Amino acid sequence: MRIASRAALGILLLALGGCSLWPFGGDSRSRAPASVPKPPRDLAAIPDAVPREEPRSRYGNPETYEVFGKRYRVMKSAKGHKERGLASWYGPGFHSERTSSGEPYDMYAMTAAHKTLPIPTYLRVTNLENGRSVVVRVNDRGPFVRGRIIDLSYTAAWKLDMIKTGTARVEIRTVEPKRWWRRDTPPPPPARTPAVRTAATDTVTTSSGTTQRYLQAGAFSSRDNAQGLLAKLQAAGLDNGLIREARVSGQRIFRVQVGPIDSEESAERLREALRRAGVPDARVMLD
Numbered sequence: 001m002r003i004a005s006r007a008a009l010g011i012l013l014l015a016l017g018g019c020s021l022w023p024f025g026g027d028s029r030s031r032a033p034a035s036v037p038k039p040p041r042d043l044a045a046i047p048d049a050v051p052r053e054e055p056r057s058r059y060g061n062p063e064t065y066e067v068f069g070k071r072y073r074v075m076k077s078a079k080g081h082k083e084r085g086l087a088s089w090y091g092p093g094f095h096s097e098r099t100s101s102g103e104p105y106d107m108y109a110m111t112a113a114h115k116t117l118p119i120p121t122y123l124r125v126t127n128l129e130n131g132r133s134v135v136v137r138v139n140d141r142g143p144f145v146r147g148r149i150i151d152l153s154y155t156a157a158w159k160l161d162m163i164k165t166g167t168a169r170v171e172i173r174t175v176e177p178k179r180w181w182r183r184d185t186p187p188p189p190p191a192r193t194p195a196v197r198t199a200a201t202d203t204v205t206t207s208s209g210t211t212q213r214y215l216q217a218g219a220f221s222s223r224d225n226a227q228g229l230l231a232k233l234q235a236a237g238l239d240n241g242l243i244r245e246a247r248v249s250g251q252r253i254f255r256v257q258v259g260p261i262d263s264e265e266s267a268e269r270l271r272e273a274l275r276r277a278g279v280p281d282a283r284v285m286l287d
Contacts, residue, residue, distance in 0.1 A: 039108065040108060043108075043155055043158050043159070044159070046108065046109075046110065046155050047110070047275075048110050048134050048135035048136070049110040049111070049122055049135050049136050049137040050135075050268070050271075051122035051135065051175045051176065051177045052177050053177050054120050056118055056119065056120075057100075057101040057102070057119040057120060057139070058102070059100060059101055059102040059119075060099070060100030060101045060102070060119040060139075060140070060141060061074050061118060061119055062074060065141075067144045068144060070144075072115050072116055073116060074116055074117075074118060075116050075117055075118055076118070077118070078117050078118050078121040078174045079174060079176065080174060081117065081121075081172075081173070081174040082171070082172070082173050082174070083149055083171070083172050084128070084149075084169070084170070084171045084172075085147065085148065085149035085150075085169070085170070086147050086148045086149060086167050086168070086169060086170070087125065087127075087148065087149065087150045087151070087152055087157075087160075087162065087167060087168050087169075087170040088143050088145070088148050088150075088151050088152070088166060088167050089151060089152040089153065089154060089156070089157035089162065089163070089166070090105075090107075090113070090142075090151050090152075090153075090154075091107045091153075091154040091157075092107065092154075094107070095107045099111075099113075099139050099140040100113070100119060100139070100140045100141040101119050101120065101139040101140065103139055105140065105153075106153070107153055107154035107155070108153070108154065108155050109153055109155065110134065110135065110136045110137065110153060110155060110156050111136055111137050111138070111139050111140065111152075111153045111156070112125070112136040112137070112138050112139075112140070112150050112151060112152050112153065112156060113138065113139075113140035113141055113142035113143060113150065113151035114138045114140075114141070114142075114149070114150055114151075114172075115141060115142065115143075115144070115149075117138050117174075118138075119138055119139055119140075119141075120137050120138055120139055121137075121138040121174060122135060122136070122137055122138070122174070122175045122176070122177075123135070123136055123138060123150075123172045123173065123174060123175060124172070124173045124175050125150065125152065125156065125160065125170050125171070125172050126170060126171045126172075126173075127160040127161065127162060127168050127169075127170055128168075128169045128170060128171055129168055129169060130160075130161055132159065132160045132161055133160075134156050134159045134160060135175055136152065136153070136156050148167070149170075149172065150170065150172055177264070213259060213260055213261050213262075213267070214257035214258060214259035214260055214261065215257065215258050215259055215261065215267065215270055215271060215274065216255055216256070216257050217229060217233065217241070217256045217257065217258055217274055217279045218255070218256045218279065219253050219254070219255045219256070220253070220254050220256075221251065221252065221253060221254070222254070223243070223245075223254045225254075226243045226254035226255070226256050227243065229256045229279075230242075230243055230256050232277065232278070233256070233258065233274075233277055233279070236273075236276065236277035236278075237273075238258055238270075238273060238274070238277060240258055240259060241256060241257065241258045242256075242257055242258075243255065243256055243257075244257060258270060258274065
């Protein structure tokens with residue numbers, strides 16, 4: 001949990017030899033509420049953290065540090081890390097406080113605190129009690145409570161449905177940018193060839209047999225709703241959208257997708273265009 005007093009924090013900083021590490025952690029109940037902005041109208045619309053290549057933070061990555069008499073060693077690499085345990089969250093009491101990375105804590109961002117993973121690290125966090133899953137960016141240290149392995153931002157905890165309980169049993173896994181994009185799969189050819197669309201199997205195969213990637217903007221049980229979103233995207237200047245029909249558990253689903261896309265960079269550009277059009281949570285679909 002977050003260290004409660006400035007005195008304790010000062011002692012800790014001295015023990016770290018003057019390094020700018022602020023090892024906060026814990027849930028929102030461990031501190032009096034601070035002044036925070038009103039929550040976004042739709043927390044569900046806040047997108048997950050998008051893994052990207054980043055250098056280690058200048059702050060928050062000492063070789064070792066000590067809290068409450070226990071010494072922690074920061075991992076040299078997060079590659080392949082997997083862990084199960086108890087997650088907690090921290091919120092209003094720490095909003096705008098400095099995190100271990102030096103960044104201000106934003107309770108509405110998709111971030112997290114971990115005791116030993118390098119900062120930053122991207123993690124997929126799955127609530128083992130309900131199957132919900134999010135991707136967060138580790139930019140802080142904590143939680144320093146026995147049995148807890150990760151402290152989540154308010155929004156991440158809300159998406160995992162653990163706000164009321166305060167804690168939940170989770171699995172965390174490192175998400176690396178190259179795995180996020182699946183670079184092991186060759187990109188489609190630059191020339192667009194006629195596509196054969198098979199609605200029931202939800203695949204797009206070009207005449208050369210190459211599968212293609214799309215960003216999915218939405219999925220609906222009503223074709224009219226799907227057409228409404230497609231019209232909205234077209235009005236925003238996105239003219240490469242399409243509606244594809246699929247069956248999921250026997251139910252017809254109409255998916256609104258935009259593309260195809262041929263690189264991580266083009267996916268991010270298109271994702272940003274979708275955000276401006278009011279679709280903040282588009283995700284890559286490999287067909």
